Amino acid sequence: xxxxxxxxxxxxxxxxxxxxxxxxxxxxxxxxxxxxxxxxxxxxxxxxxxxxxxxxxxxxxxxxxxxxxxxxxxxxxxxxxxxxxxxxxxxxxxxxxxxxxxxxxxxxxxxxxxxxxxxxxxxxxxxxxxxxxxxxxxxxxxxxxxxxxxxxxxxxxxxxxxxxxxxxxxxxxxxxxxxxxxxxxxxxxxxxxxxxxxxxxxxxxxxxxxxxxxxxxxxxxxxxxxxxxxxxxxxxxxxxxxxxxxxxxxxxxxxxxxxxxxxxxxxxxxxxxxxxxxxxx
Amino acid sequence: xxxxxxxxxxxxxxxxxxxxxxxxxxxxxxxxxxxxxxxxxxxxxxxxxxxxxxxxxxxxxxxxxxxxxxxxxxxxxxxxxxxxxxxxxxxxxxxxxxxxxxxxxxxxxxxxxxxxxxxxxxxxxxxxxxxxxxxxxxxxxxxxxxxxxxxxxxxxxxxxxxxxxxxxxxxxxxxxxxxxxxxxxxxxxxxxxxxxxxxxxxxxxxxxxxxxxxxxxxxxxxxxxxxxxxxxxxxxxxxxxxxxxxxxxxxxxxxxxxxxxxxxxxxxxxxxxxxxxxxxxxxxxxxxxxxxxxxxxxxxxxxxxxxxxxxxxxxxxxxxxxxxxxxxxxxxxxxxxxxxxxxxxxxxxxxxxxxxxxxxxxxxxxxxxxxxxxxxxxxxxxxxxxxxxxxxxxxxxxxxxxxxxxxxxxxxxxxxxxxxxxxxxxxxxxxxxxxxxxxxxxxxxxxxxxxxxxxxxxxxxxxxxxxxxxxxxxxxxxxxxxxxxxxxxxxxxxxxxxxxxxxxxxxxxxxxxxxxxxxxxxxxxxxxxxxxxxxxxxxxxxxxxxxxxxxxxxxxxxxxxxxxxxxxxxxxxxxxxxxxxxxxxxxxxxxxxxxxxxxxxxxxxxxxx
Numbered sequence: 001x002x003x004x005x006x007x008x009x010x011x012x013x014x015x016x017x018x019x020x021x022x023x024x025x026x027x028x029x030x031x032x033x034x035x036x037x038x039x040x041x042x043x044x045x046x047x048x049x050x051x052x053x054x055x056x057x058x059x060x061x062x063x064x065x066x067x068x069x070x071x072x073x074x075x076x077x078x079x080x081x082x083x084x085x086x087x088x089x090x091x092x093x094x095x096x097x098x099x100x101x102x103x104x105x106x107x108x109x110x111x112x113x114x115x116x117x118x119x120x121x122x123x124x125x126x127x128x129x130x131x132x133x134x135x136x137x138x139x140x141x142x143x144x145x146x147x148x149x150x151x152x153x154x155x156x157x158x159x160x161x162x163x164x165x166x167x168x169x170x171x172x173x174x175x176x177x178x179x180x181x182x183x184x185x186x187x188x189x190x191x192x193x194x195x196x197x198x199x200x201x202x203x204x205x206x207x208x209x210x211x212x213x214x215x216x217x218x219x220x221x222x223x224x225x226x227x228x229x230x231x232x233x234x235x236x237x238x239x240x241x242x243x244x245x246x247x248x249x250x251x252x253x254x255x256x257x258x259x260x261x262x263x264x265x266x267x268x269x270x271x272x273x274x275x276x277x278x279x280x281x
Numbered sequence: 282x283x284x285x286x287x288x289x290x291x292x293x294x295x296x297x298x299x300x301x302x303x304x305x306x307x308x309x310x311x312x313x314x315x316x317x318x319x320x321x322x323x324x325x326x327x328x329x330x331x332x333x334x335x336x337x338x339x340x341x342x343x344x345x346x347x348x349x350x351x352x353x354x355x356x357x358x359x360x361x362x363x364x365x366x367x368x369x370x371x372x373x374x375x376x377x378x379x380x381x382x383x384x385x386x387x388x389x390x391x392x393x394x395x396x397x398x399x400x401x402x403x404x405x406x407x408x409x410x411x412x413x414x415x416x417x418x419x420x421x422x423x424x425x426x427x428x429x430x431x432x433x434x435x436x437x438x439x440x441x442x443x444x445x446x447x448x449x450x451x452x453x454x455x456x457x458x459x460x461x462x463x464x465x466x467x468x469x470x471x472x473x474x475x476x477x478x479x480x481x482x483x484x485x486x487x488x489x490x491x492x493x494x495x496x497x498x499x500x501x502x503x504x505x506x507x508x509x510x511x512x513x514x515x516x517x518x519x520x521x522x523x524x525x526x527x528x529x530x531x532x533x534x535x536x537x538x539x540x541x542x543x544x545x546x547x548x549x550x551x552x553x554x555x556x557x558x559x560x561x562x563x564x565x566x567x568x569x570x571x572x573x574x575x576x577x578x579x580x581x582x583x584x585x586x587x588x589x590x591x592x593x594x595x596x597x598x599x600x601x602x603x604x605x606x607x608x609x610x611x612x613x614x615x616x617x618x619x620x621x622x623x624x625x626x627x628x629x630x631x632x633x634x635x636x637x638x639x640x641x642x643x644x645x646x647x648x649x650x651x652x653x654x655x656x657x658x659x660x661x662x663x664x665x666x667x668x669x670x671x672x673x674x675x676x677x678x679x680x681x682x683x684x685x686x687x688x689x690x691x692x693x694x695x696x697x698x699x700x701x702x703x704x705x706x707x708x709x710x711x712x713x714x715x716x717x718x719x720x721x722x723x724x725x726x727x728x729x730x731x732x733x734x735x736x737x738x739x740x741x742x743x744x745x746x747x748x749x750x751x752x753x754x755x756x757x758x759x760x761x762x763x764x765x766x767x768x769x770x771x772x773x774x775x776x777x778x779x780x781x782x783x784x785x786x787x788x789x790x791x792x793x794x795x796x797x798x799x800x801x802x803x804x805x806x807x808x809x810x811x812x813x814x815x816x817x818x819x820x821x822x823x824x825x826x827x828x829x830x831x832x833x834x835x836x837x838x839x840x841x842x843x844x845x846x847x848x849x850x851x852x853x854x855x856x857x858x859x860x861x862x863x864x865x866x867x868x869x870x871x872x873x874x875x876x877x878x879x880x881x882x883x884x885x886x887x888x889x890x
Contacts, residue, residue: 004680030785036716043713051704058671058700065678066693070685071615076839079616079681081870089623089672096668100661103711108657111713168487169580171645171720175786178717180645184581185486186574189647205795206786212645212720216478216487217408220791 004068012053012060019052031204033197033228034177039114041178043107050103119192120158125151127163129170129183129211132218141238145245150225151209152241153195154234161191171213174226175206182213201225284364288336288459295331299323317493318566321474325500329463336459337365342452365459367451370851372458373437374751377744379461380429384737385816387421390414392813399806401796411792413476413494420481420498421468424505426736427594430601431547432458432508434743435516435540437751441844442537444525444862444877446854449518453511460508464501471497480790482591483557485572485583489564496565499558506555509597513544513551525843525877527862532876534842534866535611535618535673538625539604542632546593546600550636554590557583581646588639596635598732600628602695602739603670609692609746610677612840613684617867619676620669627669634663644715653712660710667703671696687761688838691742694769698734702727705780720790723783729776741768741819748823749837753850754830760822764815771812778805841866841876857881 028048029041069079126137136151137144153159163172165183172191173180176199181191201207202225211222229237282290303323304314334343340352356364361371362378393414397406406414440448448454471477477494479487483502488495520533520541561583563569570576572583611618618624640648640656674696683689705727708714718724741764748756778801787794787802794802836845843860844851858880868874 028784040713040717043711044708047708047711047714051707055700055704058675061675061679062696065675065681066683066685069678069681069683071682075682077615077682078869079614081617081868082619082680083617084620084623084676089620092672093623093665093669096665100664103707104658104661107713108661108711109654111711112654115713168490169484173720173788175717180716180719182645182647184647186580187647205797210786210788212788214478214480214484214487214790216491217412220408220793
């Protein structure tokens with residue numbers, strides 16, 4: 001190998017070492033509060049670890065060439081008439097193919113299998129998206145409330161969300177759980193989460209349900225707090241919630257209410273409507 | 282009458298005729314005379330027809346159908362750029378200028394969006410206004426990204442690079458261009474009609490239920506789709522049938538290959554987004570229920586039909602940029618394009634595979650669970666042909682003699698930016714990871730790195746590379762380099778942090794976000810303003826150089842493709858006599874290697890007494 005090749009290889013190895021060190025030590029992901037988050041974070045990290053040498057290989061050749069092979073001003077001579085190198089091209093293509101196939105299996109299919117293995121329905125919660133709030137039902141506990149401001153989940157329990165929409169597409173995303181599923185009118189979609197860390201929105205803003213499919217003007221505010229509680233606290237919460245919902249009172253536990261003041265009157269006026277809805281400031 | 286004025290007049294007549302027809306039909310069926318939605322559709326369809334007829338279809342085409350002679354074309358000088366001119370060079374510049382103007386306008390919209398996003402709460406815009414600005418920014422930019430390189434440089438350069446005197450269908454070419462101004466009008470109309478909330482993706486049911494602006498967006502997409510399809514037919518026919526003697530497929534410049542692949546995608550897939558738009562319009566104005574679950578429809582169907590086009594569309598956006606980048610890299614490294622055949626195979630591989638990846642946009646849409654897997658597989662595999670383009674780029678640079686002028690800087694940036702954009706795409710293609718990152722700023726960063734970092738930087742590479750050829754003048758090199766570094770730094774400072782924002786819980790298309798992310802959003806907005814300002818340098822350089830720049834030689838870069846063997850700017854029919862192609866245009870380092878010889882003009886007939 002000629003001198004340039006040696007230097008580029010050293011450069012590549014050095015950049016890879018630094019890149020890999022960063023990839024495994026940097027705290028990239030936010031709080032993870034569910035089993036599924038661990039699966040997904042691991043998948044992300046693996047992809048990062050595999051991406052680093054690919055990126056550094058390209059960058060090493062790229063930067064070295066730009067610095068080393070720059071023509072001097074006024075030099076208009078041609079470079080060497082190298083048309084290609086079939087052996088190199090074959091290695092390059094096969095290498096990228098092997099890498100692509102590998103990641104299909106791991107973390108692709110492996111991740112999917114792990115997520116599937118974590119599915120369960122010890123607790124079922126029904127969530128319905130409506131412009132621009134969520135309605136929540138705990139069928140196991142005979143609890144339901146509209147315009148939800150919060151939901152609670154017992155820790156270390158396999159939860160199944162049955163999700164639907166009353167009007168347009170919405171999406172249930174809980175960043176701390178890393179799980180997301182669209183709410184589609186006319187069908188029920190499913191999301192499985194197993195929270196494994198106690199906490200709530202005031203502790204970490206990623207413990208929230210965020211609507212993650214553009215649904216109109218109220219989209220950013222379509223959120224609710226997620227509270228992950230110990231089993232006994234969860235039972236207490238259920239009790240209080242039922243009292244609130246039954247009694248119609250909305251103070252104290254702050255279960256439901258209007259989110260944001262500007263959503264009145266905005267939005268769709270029925271199927272096939274083509275008149276502009278009034279805008280509200 | 283000047284064609285643009287005639288077009289506007291006939292367009293207005295068309296609108297009136299269309300609306301009148303609607304009123305008559307509605308009254309005949311016992312319905313109330315006026316309904317806004319159908320009126321917009323009928324008015325637009327007749328108005329568009331009037332516009333096209335007035336701007337040139339009548340004079341230069343339709344008259345012939347009725348047995349009358351077509352009007353002779355006599356416009357000269359700068360007026361040609363406002364006329365139904367069939368010269369591919371004029372049309373290329375028409376496309377280029379109009380679309381770059383639209384690009385800058387859409388960029389201004391981005392500045393407004395970023396202003397709103399500087400701080401977590403609501404600042405300047407209410408939610409409807411924000412959604413509209415954001416949607417118009419996306420929609421306009423997508424149209425620019427899809428149409429500009431092919432419309433401007435494909436039209437201008439492909440005939441010359443294959444040794445032809447024009448495109449296969451010159452009138453069709455002019456027609457394709459004149460579809461584009463109505464698109465601009467519609468986007469303006471969308472804003473005036475109340476705006477729309479759906480983003481450039483127009484998902485149903487929201488798209489058929491929200492404010493009227495959404496329908497203007499549907500009609501705009503449909504219109505530019507027509508333009509794309511017609512343009513692609515022209516390109517493909519030209520490259521297949523009009524290559525000069527000796528220009529075999531193996532000698533075709535890589536830029537022409539990239540445009541050919543792009544045209545194939547455009548021609549085969551654009552119909553699907555047209556269909557998605559039509560179905561949405563029908564749901565809105567004619568009581569159809571394609572996407573209304575209450576009446577047997579399926580909202581997810583829209584996503585399938587939409588993305589069946591819109592995924593290949595992103596390859597329409599990047600392939601020409603790859604073509605320009607590889608072309609420039611070879612000529613500015615003064616070295617043959619490394620692994621040319623592999624690069625072509627890579628591009629064609631991308632074209633074929635782009636057809637089978639679309640549902641990776643839908644991993645969280647509520648698909649039947651197992652369906653995600655084949656799309657994950659195909660998406661991860663598409664990185665293989667893409668990698669072949671990188672092999673060609675790096676292999677060409679290695680041991681080259683690099684001339685780091687502005688076109689080369691932009692071409693190199695395409696490679697650098699797309700490396701980041703492409704690799705982050707792999708993260709998104711992994712279904713588990715996508716569960717978290719779908720619809721977040723990670724996606725926003727990914728597609729800006731690929732489409733802007735790759736596609737738009739490629740566009741600017743082409744603009745600086747071919748500016749001397751097209752205008753006959755040199756741009757200012759110092760200003761070009763200034764623009765490059767300003768834009769490159771601004772771009773990376775703006776979009777790199779967005780990966781972090783997405784991972785940390787910021788979803789897309791929102792004006793209100795978690796306060797903790799305020800600091801980083803402020804940085805991103807400042808960087809975006811910095812990026813936006815870089816275009817002032819660009820516009821100044823273009824305008825001043827076009828008017829007063831130094832005269833350009835025929836071949837200021839010492840490159841080898843056919844356009845550099847004719848004067849700057851080229852004469853009307855490009856070549857004095859048909860060129861004869863002897864080899865490919867990458868024969869650097871071989872003394873005496875020649876791509877083609879341009880025959881001298883045929884001797885004038887001897888004067889007779």
